[in-house]
Amino acid sequence: MAKSVPSKDKTRFVCQECGGSFPRWNGRCGACGGWNTLVEEKIVPEAKGAAARFVVEQEGRPRGLAEIDLSQAPRIATGLAEFDRLLGGGIVPGSVTLIGGDPGIGKSTLLLQVAHRLATQGHKPLYISGEESLAQIRMRAQRLGLSSDTALRVGGENRLEAVLELLQQNPPALTVIDSVQTLFTSALESAPGSVAQVRECAQELTRHAKQAGITLFLVGHVTKEGTLAGPRVLEHIVDTVLYFEGDTGSSFRLIRAFKNRYGAVNELGVFAMTDKGLKGVNNPSALFLNRDEREAPGSCVVVALEGTRPLLVEIQALLDATHSPSPRRLTVGLDGNRLAMLLAVLHRHGGIACYDQDVFVNAVGGVKITEPAVDLAVAMAVVSSLKNKSIPYHLAVFGEIGLAGEIRPVQRGQERLKEAAKLGFTEALCPKANLPRGKIAGMRVSGVGSLAEALEYFRNL
Ligand SMILES: Nc1ncnc2c1ncn2[C@@H]1O[C@H](COP(=O)(O)OP(=O)(O)O)[C@@H](O)[C@H]1O
Numbered sequence: 001m002a003k004s005v006p007s008k009d010k011t012r013f014v015c016q017e018c019g020g021s022f023p024r025w026n027g028r029c030g031a032c033g034g035w036n037t038l039v040e041e042k043i044v045p046e047a048k049g050a051a052a053r054f055v056v057e058q059e060g061r062p063r064g065l066a067e068i069d070l071s072q073a074p075r076i077a078t079g080l081a082e083f084d085r086l087l088g089g090g091i092v093p094g095s096v097t098l099i100g101g102d103p104g105i106g107k108s109t110l111l112l113q114v115a116h117r118l119a120t121q122g123h124k125p126l127y128i129s130g131e132e133s134l135a136q137i138r139m140r141a142q143r144l145g146l147s148s149d150t151a152l153r154v155g156g157e158n159r160l161e162a163v164l165e166l167l168q169q170n171p172p173a174l175t176v177i178d179s180v181q182t183l184f185t186s187a188l189e190s191a192p193g194s195v196a197q198v199r200e201c202a203q204e205l206t207r208h209a210k211q212a213g214i215t216l217f218l219v220g221h222v223t224k225e226g227t228l229a230g231p232r233v234l235e236h237i238v239d240t241v242l243y244f245e246g247d248t249g250s251s252f253r254l255i256r257a258f259k260n261r262y263g264a265v266n267e268l269g270v271f272a273m274t275d276k277g278l279k280g281v282n283n284p285s286a287l288f289l290n291r292d293e294r295e296a297p298g299s300c301v302v303v304a305l306e307g308t309r310p311l312l313v314e315i316q317a318l319l320d321a322t323h324s325p326s327p328r329r330l331t332v333g334l335d336g337n338r339l340a341m342l343l344a345v346l347h348r349h350g351g352i353a354c355y356d357q358d359v360f361v362n363a364v365g366g367v368k369i370t371e372p373a374v375d376l377a378v379a380m381a382v383v384s385s386l387k388n389k390s391i392p393y394h395l396a397v398f399g400e401i402g403l404a405g406e407i408r409p410v411q412r413g414q415e416r417l418k419e420a421a422k423l424g425f426t427e428a429l430c431p432k433a434n435l436p437r438g439k440i441a442g443m444r445v446s447g448v449g450s451l452a453e454a455l456e457y458f459r460n461l
């Protein structure tokens with residue numbers, strides 16, 4: 001389709017739905033009829049004839065497994081232990097990482113800290129900000145107590161071509177671009193912050209970083225309004241995607257590895273926002289438990305697995321007689337559809353009816369739990385609230401619930417049990433298939449194979 005475009009045009013508009021290509025922007029795709037699907041793209045000239053045959057780069061040349069060089073540069077430990085763990089054991093040299101999150105959540109703070117730490121280790125990081133003035137950055141560094149006599153260089157630039165020039169002149173080992181939404185290239189007519197600009201800039205930077213072996217961190221804002229292109233369009237371009245979770249109201253910050261070519265996906269880093277910047281939290285489970293209060297109906301502790309680390313999180317349910325023909329089902333930090341499914345299973349296989357109840361379920365501390373291992377704890381919390389009978393605090397629960405009312409095993413049960421025991425839980429309820437072979441010191445473990453058995457266990461509490 002590109003062939004129909006007049007050769008003087010350097011860009012085209014491509015439908016993100018059907019791939020249709022047009023020389024001019026239009027609100028509606030002429031091919032599939034989709035609205036607002038056209039995004040500007042740079043036209044890469046097609047090579048003709050013999051030149052069109054690809055030159056296989058030395059780097060990617062096929063070879064036997066034994067010929068492949070394993071002597072990679074080791075990971076760089078920043079010394080921010082929680083951040084290193086989140087990445088899978090430090091920064092991989094030459095990798096490209098996207099850090100997304102709401103404005104004000106701490107992206108700039110974190111990356112200034114990281115860049116500064118690398119500078120004190122003898123690397124030469126470059127921090128480029130299109131968002132703040134250089135004076136503001138220096139003031140932040142002062143507030144964070146970062147010394148100014150390091151190799152850290154700070155630049156204020158938002159033209160892509162100028163940034164690329166900077167990277168070529170004096171290649172830094174690590175570069176931070178804060179943010180990718182303020183960057184723009186003159187090759188496109190689209191406005192800075194648009195999908196087209198954000199994607200083109202990120203692609204160019206990534207290409208250059210990979211060629212030059214530069215470690216790249218891209219900051220991206222997540223906006224609900226959609227006026228700025230969200231970082232989601234960049235996820236497939238980069239190696240690693242980190243997202244800040246939770247809200248800016250709390251002093252804790254959760255960072256999740258949403259994608260990681262070099263480490264465990266879903267890994268969670270827990271930080272506290274202090275006036276000296278982000279500090280890793282050593283014992284994050286304490287954050288998600290509400291343990292200083294007395295036992296209350298509707299509360300049940302789950303052993304969730306976030307990335308490679310088990311995490312104890314209190315699940316709270318509140319059921320209240322509804323005054324509406326369609327009762328409310330609301331979840332915070334949990335999957336709403338999953339709750340609807342669990343309520344149906346509770347009804348069909350447990351005889352527990354909630355159709356006259358509003359149901360609210362919350363994961364304490366603003367953490368998001370996506371794994372089905374939380375099912376059993378959610379069901380227990382719901383029943384506990386409905387029956388107004390509390391679950392003892394020393395009990396930790398995990399297990400997936402199937403549509404047939406069966407309790408399905410989850411991965412790494414043994415580790416979950418050990419973590420719960422370590423944190424002082426003396427009792428655990430888990431899927432039968434997850435029962436440990438040996439004893440877990442200080443803990444009584446009960447296994448259940450069906451929802452009926454779990455409800456029986458609850459009645460005997
Ligand atoms: N002068 C200050 N004193 C203490 N904390 C501050 C100060 N200024 C900003 N902060 C903290 O830093 C956060 C802003 O972080 P920042 O890294 O700029 O966010 P982002 O880059 O994600 O928009 C604020 O939410 C606040 O918690």
Ligand SMILES: [Mg+2]
Pocket residue numbers: 104107108109131178
């Ligand atoms: Mg910022």
Ligand SMILES: [Zn+2]
Pocket residue numbers: 015016017018019020029030031032033034037
């Ligand atoms: Zn289309």
